[in-house]
Amino acid sequence: MTEQALLSWSGGKDSAMSLYVMQEKMGIRAAALLSTICAENSSSFMNNVEEALLEQQAQFTGIAIEKIYVSKDEPNEYYEQKMRTLLSKYMSQGINKVAFGDIFLEELRENRQNKLNQIGAEAIFPLWQKDTRWLAEEFIGLGFKAVVTCIDTNYLNKEFVGRDYDSSFLSELPDCVDKCGENGEFHTFVYSGPIFKQDILFEKGREFEKFEHFYYCDLQPVVTVESESLYNKA
Secondary structure: OOEEEEEEOOOOHHHHHHHHHHHHHHOEEEEEEEEEEEOOOOEEOOOOOEHHHHHHHHHHHOOOEEEEEEOOOOOHHHHHHHHHHHHHHHHOOOOOEEEOOOOOOHHHHHHHHHHHHOOOOEEEOOOOOOOHHHHHHHHHHOOOEEEEEEEEOOOOOHHHOOOEOOHHHHHHOOOOOOOOOOOOOEEEEEEEOOOOOOOOOEEEEEEEEEOOOEEEEEEEEOOOHHHHHHHOOO
16 A cells, blocks of 8 residues: 655645655655645745645645645644644544655754654655755756745845746855755745646736745736636546
């Protein structure tokens, strides 16, 4: 029987690459994608990916999506309770592993492990300790395509937001910025790649600053007759 795990899903490149590695290298099937949605704007936190685009990503991978809605002023305890309730549903089915796209942040890894261990679940990390330059180049080489949806202006100029995450983008990053943005320097939305049945169509919207030093680019889904038909079969 194929091993299964849930996958933490932001809509960005590390989530997508984790899914690829799980499926192609580890022989693990994703039972569902877990997305945390900001209740105020119906988008994923930090990556700023609209709920409709997350749903299309899930639809075009053929994997169910599970969404947890969190208000920005909501105590963290509420989020943790919602997550425990959701995980208990899958644990009752024998699925007790959750995968995350973390690469080298040890404190975050330990926190995730401790939280899951408390309820008898296990955290796995498909990308753990991979060289981030190699990982970035591998992501692009596999045919994935992503757009930068958020940058931290403490690290990058505003001109970097809204750009494709490609070789040109990587070559222009300052030396102090990790190639995968593992320290939070930037975040992405993946719209094409080997995990998807078809490309996800979108349009770039307004650019704006939020939370003092984060600069965002809104993305809007483009619904075609073909994608709408495929989506309605979910």
